[in-house]
Amino acid sequence: MTLPTCLPRESDERPPGFVAPNLSPLGLRLLPHELARGVWALMADQPPKDNNGLIVGERAALVVDAGVTPDVGRQIQRVAAELTDVPVRYLVHTTHHGDHTFGATAFGPEVTVVTSRLNRAAMDDIDRERRIRAESMDGRPEVLDEVTRWRMPDVVFDRFTEIDLGGRTVQLWHFGPGNGPGDTIVVVPDARTAWTGNFLGPAGFPGMLLIGDPVGYLRSVLAMRATLDVATLVPGHGPLGPAEPGTSAFLAYLEVLADRVPAAVAAGTPVEALYDTVPGVEPPPGLPPRYRAVVRSLHHLNILLTYRWAQAALDR
Numbered sequence: 001m002t003l004p005t006c007l008p009r010e011s012d013e014r015p016p017g018f019v020a021p022n023l024s025p026l027g028l029r030l031l032p033h034e035l036a037r038g039v040w041a042l043m044a045d046q047p048p049k050d051n052n053g054l055i056v057g058e059r060a061a062l063v064v065d066a067g068v069t070p071d072v073g074r075q076i077q078r079v080a081a082e083l084t085d086v087p088v089r090y091l092v093h094t095t096h097h098g099d100h101t102f103g104a105t106a107f108g109p110e111v112t113v114v115t116s117r118l119n120r121a122a123m124d125d126i127d128r129e130r131r132i133r134a135e136s137m138d139g140r141p142e143v144l145d146e147v148t149r150w151r152m153p154d155v156v157f158d159r160f161t162e163i164d165l166g167g168r169t170v171q172l173w174h175f176g177p178g179n180g181p182g183d184t185i186v187v188v189p190d191a192r193t194a195w196t197g198n199f200l201g202p203a204g205f206p207g208m209l210l211i212g213d214p215v216g217y218l219r220s221v222l223a224m225r226a227t228l229d230v231a232t233l234v235p236g237h238g239p240l241g242p243a244e245p246g247t248s249a250f251l252a253y254l255e256v257l258a259d260r261v262p263a264a265v266a267a268g269t270p271v272e273a274l275y276d277t278v279p280g281v282e283p284p285p286g287l288p289p290r291y292r293a294v295v296r297s298l299h300h301l302n303i304l305l306t307y308r309w310a311q312a313a314l315d316r
Contacts, residue, residue, distance in 0.1 A: 005245055006251075012132050013300060014135075014304075015297070015300040015306070016272075018297045019296075020135045020136045020204070021045070021048045021135065022033060022255070022294075023048070023133070023137065024049070024137045024143055025049075025143060026138070026140065027046065029045040029075075030044060030051075030074075030079050031041040031043050032054070033240065035232060036190065036191035038055065038057070038314030039056070039191045039193060040055075040083060041053055041240050042076065043239075044237075048237035048291070049237070050099050050100060050236060050237060051235065051238075052076050053186065053235060054084070055074075055186075056165065057165025058086070058166030059165060060086065060090060060165045061089065061091040062165060062170055063076055063088055063107075064089070064234075065197070067102070068099040069103055069147060070102070070103055070105050070146055071103075072103045074106045076253050086316060087110070088107070088111055089112065090111065090112050090114060091113045091114070092184065093177075093182045094115075094186065095179065096115070096120070096122040097120040097133065097180070098126075098133040099133055099136065101123070102144070104151040105149060105151045107131070107151070113153045113154050114154070114155045114161075114172065115153045115156060116157060116158070116184045116185050118182030119156075119180070119184060120152065120156045120182070121182070122181060127147065130144050141220070159174055168190065171189060172184055173228070176219055176220035177213055177220060179208055179209070180211060183197060183198065185224060187228060187230060192231040193231070193232045194228060194232070196234065198210075198219075198237070199220075199224075201233070201238050201246065201250070203282040204251045204282060208302065209257070209305050210301045212307075212309035214302075214309075216256050216257075218254045218258060221247065221251055224247075225247055250296040253281055256279060260274070261274065261303060261306040261310055262306075267273060271307040280299035283295040
């Protein structure tokens, strides 16, 4: 299966001075945060490294995302075994990105890997994926040397599916393009909690428009908000938090990008002139300087990739 030509591939272009988020597995510890009985957010002790999740039913447990290396995948399973004796039988990927999927090779054949059809289609070039994720390894790209293959999903879905864990149902949704083409949202209805991967984060973080389409992204987030009754978001990176005001703040941010950047392209304004004129999001207080630099860099990246998207639309 290959990525359909009608869907954009993630860009590897970066703005000048880009500061990549540190997603290195070195020193990472996953800290369980119980959101409801049998529902844990596994939070990275060094944000913005990857978060995960564990959802437990009477017969089976489900893990959200696999980590960036097989060693992280093994750590997730060790944490799960400390929290429950119910066996892990499902692993769901919220995105195709390697920091969420490379660790899947550490899960045994008894674990069924599930994701959206478009995430599966995007998993077609592991060398390219390793190269892109290496920029986020804090100057130590060799930590990805143990990643030699991708474990492909066993089951895919298009818009919606459910997984019965015994006494608890987990919903999987794909609302359309966002951070990538196949973003998958994992919902525990009885806990009113959603794992959103790279699709949506807490207020104060700009996200990453890696396929550059703010209009499609807007529609997808609006569809999610209209469909789901959730109170808590567990993002792929950064702190968990309430669905509001995070969702509304991100929609407002996307509206600014969708309005200001294409207008600048049509007027012939160079992209460099937009980095300090298109308003971004106000990051949470108390962030260390490097983290604030990452937030600023992600905003510049979103401007650049939206600019390229608008240029392509103008050329058609």
